[in-house]
Amino acid sequence: MHLSALYRYPLKSAIAEPLQSSALDSLGLSGDRRWMLVDEATGRFLTQRAEAHMSQLGAAHQDGGLQLSGPGQAPLFVPTPGVDASLRGVTIWRDTLRVPDAGDAAAAWVSSFIGKPTRLVQVPVD
Template sequence: MQLASMFVHPLKSARGIPYTRAFASWQGLLHDREWLLTDESGRFITARDYPQLLTIRCTLIPGAILFQAPDTAPIAALASEFDTPSATSVWKDHFTAYHGSPRTDAWFSRYLGIPCRLLWLGRHSQRKQKTSDHGLSFADGYPYLLLNQSSLDELNAQLPEQVSQRHFRPNLVVSGAAPYEEDDWKVVRIGAVIFDVAKPCTRCTLTTVNPDNGVPSADGEPLATLIKTRQLPEGICFGVNLVPRNEGLLQLGDPFEVLELRYTF
């Protein structure tokens, strides 16, 4: 078994960037989900409500990030401009991030058609993880999301049209395991980094949105099939959330090993 794919999503709900090598920190892959759009009250905005966010491309450059969208002139956000503390929230977590240049707010507001603000997580996150004092990015709740490629293959065998890894917005994808074997994983290792499997990842209608054009599927797939086949105690699940025990460099082809199972017989 090995690490087959990696993705960093610099802006929450925008398009991810495939990586062959990335630093795995306590907070997540370096630069993952460190930018966030909010409404004027500070509540987070995602592609669940504004699927056109999926069409925004991000390019990381030293000290800044470049945003590109269809039929729109690109714009760069300089981290040094984001120095005004701003209250925000992601689900039930309330914390402080940093607001910056109004020109980026105007760019996103025009593209989404609603008033919005761009926030930067900052050099040190003020948001804490559920199980430790380590910082957490703007991710939904955990620093890492892992998919098992064999589970995706099994799901695609049940669908009229195949879906990609990107429909599920993972950070890490592993190959060589059996389908849905991840339900039993408790502790895993990728390269030199050890992860605790926190829980199965619950899924929503965002999985039905085409990651290339932001258009929802007419038949509600793959969520319609997951509702029939992946009802777990936690909800409709696909993939698992991870919490690291240490930091380190990950690269494609790194060996993947299950160190401890959740259930023993």
């Protein structure tokens, strides 16, 4: 068996990050799919199936947070929410959970990119 490429998706349904190597944690590749966009009103997660332009959304995993980029948007660094962050109820397929919300500045940025009220949330490693 030969591994020909390794990719991480820091933000679910955004552009992949090519990797040379990666650490693992209890959820798999470190930093993989730890962030996601959710509809502000329903908490339902967003994907490229419904929001095709998410394929142009850049999200780079960085120590301490996530760097967002996209066409027509100034880049934004979003710090990983702390233990005092507000929790938001979200739905992923049939599962519901409460996860830290990344705050209003991140919400404004992703809402502008998506074109409707959207929140950025982070799924912490326990």
